[in-house]
Amino acid sequence: MLRLASKAPKPRSALQKSESRLGILFILPSLILIASVIIYPIIYNIYLSFHRVSLNPLKPHKPIGLSNYLTLLQDGNFLKALLMTTVYVAVTVVCSTTVGLLVALLMNRKFKGRGFARSLVILPYVAPVISLVFVWRYMFNGIYGVVNYVTVDLLHLFEAVPAWFDHPVLSMTLVVLFDTWRVFPYSFMMILASLQAIDESLYEAARIDGANAWHQFWNITLPEILPVVGSLMILRSIWNFYKFDDVYLLTKQVPIMGVYLYETAFSTNDFGLAASITVVLFLIVMSFVILVRRKVKRV
Amino acid sequence: MRKRSVKNVLLDLLVVVVVCMALLPFYFMLTTALKTSAGSVAYPPQIFPEEITLQHFKDVLNPDIFPFWRYFWNSFQVAFGTAALAVIIGSMGAYSLAKLDFPGRKLIQESSLVVYMFSGIVLVVPLFKIISGIGLYDNKLSLVITCLVTTLPATLFMLSSYFASIPVSLEEAAMIDGLSRFQVIYKIVMPLSIPAIMSVFAYVFMIAWNDFLFSSIFLSTPDKLTLPIGLRQLFSSKDYVWGRMMAASFLTAIPVVFMFSMVEKFITGGLVAGGVKE
Structure with missing residues (x-):
């Protein structure tokens, strides 16, 4: 139809017009939804951040200028949360990507039951966080947990039972372990698919030239998967910067930004302050994205 | 050797x-x-x-001890509704992005990362205020809309890259045979895209089923809670029993694990095609 039409100029433009009208019509529901559930709230949130937000819907919010932001800067908990989040993001991004990469390399061979093994490895990523958090709490329990039994009584790694849920450093270790375990399958899937897309003849040529396994990895595999690994790490950084649920449900000792924000809004009920935290959060993420986009040309 | x-x-x-x-x-x-x-x-x-x-499974399924089926039904309504809407709205949008030319198309295609920057916890405060303001607080619909939109970029991406792989010549041939654009879509494009549509359905279902953050702030009446919130309450109640907790956790995980394993071989390809929201 398109090719036929191109011979006669008049109907072509009519068709194009109707195409473009249909295109807009079809994308419109998505755009309206995104505008009303993402863009409008973000703008509304900026407005809220300059107000003392009243809990009573009938009372107007009181404009207080930059007061919320000043409160934030003086709040030691805010700076603590920022620091914790930075550590959490840096460690989890590196850990989950590395584990994902290693497992992907391991599974990128032909062996019996590969498909089945792959589906099993993905399970932590699929199951609800809530179920997984509970079983982790059970396994790390200080009295009858299997992790302590193995690490303290069998392997003697610790002298006393580690306080996984109460000690700040150990709690951080716990939430990092949990996140690595839960999300590495995602990196694994993405990296495995890009490994399988590499042209086999590249390796054949390299072998003829006498390249060993390490050289093949360094000169062929790595450059081919680097774009995927790069965008993976950027996305994971954003997601983990906004992390809330599993950390909140696992321990009270790791008040990362998401937890701090949630508590400010729904425990302290200070929505104005929470709104200003939100603004700071997405300003940080935005500058991060702009920065890496400049460094890495195409992501 | x-x-x-x-x-x-x-x-x-x-x-x-x-x-x-x-x-x-x-x-x-x-x-x-x-x-x-x-x-x-x-x-x-x-x-x-x-x-x-099997006592713990019996206890968890006993409505006098834990309203598992009530929560299950609520979760199912939210997850199914969200996934169905995602397939409908997502297919339309994705077809438009993949096959139709209109001003602003490029801009929309390239702005998915922007949406990732504004999701999850940073939407919580303003959305809560808006949802309460328009009277949707404690209504499952608020959850459906939120989950639908936060997964929409991924849905659009997965479906449009699949639609783009369907050769244009196929659609052209059908149109020469006299099919209208709409007929081409539902008689040719949609049936050919069933694997992608199933993957999107399963993926959105999973996100909505597993959601804790938005459910925890949007819902409050015990009758309306979804499974993750119900489970949390079971855990914080005084008389929690590990066996019950684990039985309930296990039963909650079953539907998504089952669903995901059905479409797993399709979804990995789709997920991988580009960045996808968790």
Whole structure:
């Protein structure tokens, strides 16, 4: 139809017009939804951040200028949360990507039951966080947990039972372990698919030239998967910067930004302050994205 | 040659270790659900339950103890509704992005990363205020809309890259045969895209089913809670029992795990095609 039409100029433009009208019509529901559930709230949130937000819907919010932001800067908990989040993001991004990469390399061979093994490895990523958090709490329990039994009584790694849920450093270790375990399958899937897309003849040529396994990895595999690994790490950084649920449900000792924000809004009920935290959060993420986009040309 | 096969055995063993590490918590979830209450707190911990009971499953499914089916039904309504809407709205949008030319198309295609920057926890405060303001607080619809939109970029991406792989010549041929654009879409494009549509359905269903953050702030009436919130309450109640917790956790995980395994071979390809929201 398109090719036929191109011979006669008049109907072509009519068709194009109707195409473009249909295109807009079809994308419109998505755009309206995104505008009303993402863009409008973000703008509304900026407005809220300059107000003392009243809990009573009938009372107007009181404009207080930059007061919320000043409160934030003086709040030691805010700076603590920022620091914790930075550590959490840096460690989890590196850990989950590395584990994902290693497992992907391991599974990128032909062996019996590969498909089945792959589906099993993905399970932590699929199951609800809530179920997984509970079983982790059970396994790390200080009295009858299997992790302590193995690490303290069998392997003697610790002298006393580690306080996984109460000690700040150990709690951080716990939430990092949990996140690595839960999300590495995602990196694994993405990296495995890009490994399988590499042209086999590249390796054949390299072998003829006498390249060993390490050289093949360094000169062929790595450059081919680097774009995927790069965008993976950027996305994971954003997601983990906004992390809330599993950390909140696992321990009270790791008040990362998401937890701090949630508590400010729904425990302290200070929505104005929470709104200003939100603004700071997405300003940080935005500058991060702009920065890496400049460094890495195409992501 | 022999050295090579030794290496392969070692690598196979490593695969087994990796799979076991991934599954270990699931193993403890199931076995603890089957242990007696005494068995679940025994020390040293019972790696294999010494005595097996189905009592915890019975308790969790008993409406007098825990309204599992009520929560299950709520979760199902939210997840199914969200996934169905995602397929409809997503297919339309994705078709438009993949096949139709209109001003602003490029801009929309390239702005998905922007949406990732504004999702999850940063939407919580303003959305809560807006949802309460328009009277949708404590209404499952608020959850459906939120989950639908936060997954929309991924849905659009997965579907449009699939639609783009369907040759234009196929559609042209059908249109020469007299089919209208709409007929082409639902008689040719949609049936050809069933794997992608199923993947999107399963993916959105999973996100909505697993959601904790938005459910925890949007819902409050006990009758309306979804499973993750119900489970949380079971855990914070005074008389929680590990066996019940694990039985409920296990039952909550089953539907998404089952669903995902059905479409797993399709979804990995789709997920991988580009960045996808969790």
